[in-house]
Amino acid sequence: MTNRAAKRFRARIMHSLSPEKVEDIRDGVLEVDDSGRIVSFGWADPMSNAQVQEFPSRLIIPGLVDVHSHIPQLDARGKHGSTLLAWLDRYILPAEMAFAEPRVVDDVAVRFFKKLILNGTTTAGLYSTVHAEATNRCFEIAQAAGVRCFIGKVMMDRNAPAGLLETTADSLGQSEALCAKWHGAGNGRLRYAFTPRFAPTCSFELLKDAAELARSAGAYLQSHIAETLDENDRVKELFPGHRDYVSLFEDAGCLGPRTILAHAIHLSDDEYRRLAASDTKIAHCPTSNFFLKSGRMSVRRVEGAGCAYGFGTDVGAGTSMSIFTEMRHADYAQDEHSIPPAKALWLATMGGAAVMSMDSEIGNFAPGKFADFCVLDISGIDPVYRLDALDTDELLSLLMYRGDSQMIESTYVAGERLDVDAISRAFS
Ligand SMILES: [Zn+2]
Incomplete structure (x- = not known):
């Protein structure tokens, strides 16, 4: 025991040491210092008289990491669309246009961040959307919510409807200003991601200059790639002269360790290898891929090429905000390959943290990392389970296949409990 600990949390505590190895301490204590960093994690000392916050019959796991989602699409979940491009036109672009109105941003973004927290x-x-004001407001709400995130103003300088179309110069200038204001704000919890929506709505110049700005600011770059075969055909038409889809991003200078590309379903093994060689990350969004019948990302091929990936809910094509849902759907989506529960937990925590280049700060309970975690109560599940009656494998399996927001009792970032009511009070 060290006297640097300002807070101690006692419960059954479980975290990932590797994709194969979970450490599960049935009577564990997490010690956290004043800055919210973990001092130590281990077995509780029954002889200690130090003050401890007790969570009897509760499980603590690291906070879940959602590497890809869309704030303005919260209420577009579950609206059936025939194809990605038709669904975008009918539901998504109108939902994003509504973000020109500050009242809509406040309403949707406050509920979005509350749901993030309620899902652990x-x-x-x-x-966000193309709107700079709306993106700024999303950052303000994220700051009040207390979560860790990067957010980006969507960039679209062609093939977008009036109201969402911007000039290349405005798109770059507004994104650069938002990055200057927010990258590293909120005690480092908030970061900026340059966000060219996807290649069909961007000029080559926009992709290239966005990548350059991201690199010079040490910020992120996020986009979508190869979600559907229609999209791949469209990109071939719009960008002739590039060897393949990945080479378009390569030629624009978009690849690198802080680039996160969502979906990456319809790519060749050579393209996966080039993503891996540049340390570009993939956001795997299986629920969204099922919903839009986009196809399935082959975990075997992605892992074979050495690509890092984490789970994204991709709201609104994803219908759930729970990373537990992505854990099971990632397994269901593979026909020739199974994702074991221990690995699914790793992907949902450490894997996601690595995708976001935050694995030295969060993802498990190694000393020195921030104490981001959620407290779970599994007693609401039918049939009623007793936490202490489940071994590690049974518990992991229960989280993966039956986990949902009802299991999440409370959520902490840097040792502080996040209060969803405070967000409503601040922005209502
Ligand atoms: Zn998306």
């Missing part, structure tokens, strides 16, 4: 998600990679 402590870190997220997020898209």
